[in-house]
Amino acid sequence: DVVMTQSxxxxxxxxxxSASISCRSSQRLVHSDGNTYxxxxxxxxxxxxRRLIYKISNRDSGVPDRFxxxxxxxxxxxxxxxxxxxxxxxxxxxxxxxxxxxxGQGTKVEIK
Amino acid sequence: EVHLLQSGGGLVQPGGSLRLSxxxxxxxxxxxxxxxxxxxPGKGLEWVSEIRNDGGETHYADSVKGRFTVSxxxxxxxxxxxxxxxxxxxTAVYYCAKSWQLGNWGxxxxxxxxx
Numbered sequence: 484d485v486v487m488t489q490s491x492x493x494x495x496x497x498x499x500x501s502a503s504i505s506c507r508s509s510q511r512l513v514h515s516d517g518n519t520y521x522x523x524x525x526x527x528x529x530x531x532x533r534r535l536i537y538k539i540s541n542r543d544s545g546v547p548d549r550f551x552x553x554x555x556x557x558x559x560x561x562x563x564x565x566x567x568x569x570x571x572x573x574x575x576x577x578x579x580x581x582x583x584x585x586x587g588q589g590t591k592v593e594i595k
Numbered sequence: 596e597v598h599l600l601q602s603g604g605g606l607v608q609p610g611g612s613l614r615l616s617x618x619x620x621x622x623x624x625x626x627x628x629x630x631x632x633x634x635x636p637g638k639g640l641e642w643v644s645e646i647r648n649d650g651g652e653t654h655y656a657d658s659v660k661g662r663f664t665v666s667x668x669x670x671x672x673x674x675x676x677x678x679x680x681x682x683x684x685x686t687a688v689y690y691c692a693k694s695w696q697l698g699n700w701g702x703x704x705x706x707x708x709x710x
Contacts, residue, residue: 522696524640531690531700532632532640543698575640579696583656584630584642 489587506576520579604704617691633687
């Protein structure tokens with residue numbers, strides 16, 4: 484199975500500052516169709532997860548442009564610029580290239 | 596707007612069975628594969644199962660293979676997860692999600708396996 488390793492696991496951030504979450508995969512995530520199926524999800528307290536980013540860097544509809552994804556191969560990053568109070572929650576990366584699909588452990592973002 | 600409405604959770608004894616449902620609206624259901632993901636209390640997300648848009652191909656996590664069955668009724672726009680031989684460690688909130696890229700999620704169904 485592909486192991487997804489996130490860091491840090493806890494991320495205190497001051498309002499208005501930036502935050503970055505790293506996600507590393509144990510195998511390359513390039514699919515045979517040429518796409519890299521690396522997605523990012525946000526789970527606010529008490530809510531269902533919500534996808535923010537798909538295929539490394541594509542923002543979902545309604546996601547603020549403060550969220551951006553980057554990376555390639557086995558190293559990926561989610562960046563949150565100008566953190567707001569509503570960004571508090573747990574963030575997960577997930578690979579959708581190989582079976583079984585696998586998630587990172589989650590990174591808890593809180594306001595400092 | 597895509598909406599996934601789940602039903603069917605509850606309390607079941609170890610060894611018992613339960614079926615979850617997920618009714619879709621706002622999408623052409625038969626165009627999309629669908630997935631199930633679970634989250635044990637206080638834990639992270641775990642992918643459970645996936646079914647192709649026509650139901651012709653399914654995949655399962657090793658932890659549920661042989662015990663869980665995913666299916667769908669495209670005419671009624673419903674996704675199912677039949678769970679058998681349930682174990683205490685299957686206790687979790689189960690989410691249905693659109694496609695294998697998990698673009699939209701249901702509200703979750705709590706399944707508690709306990710004697």
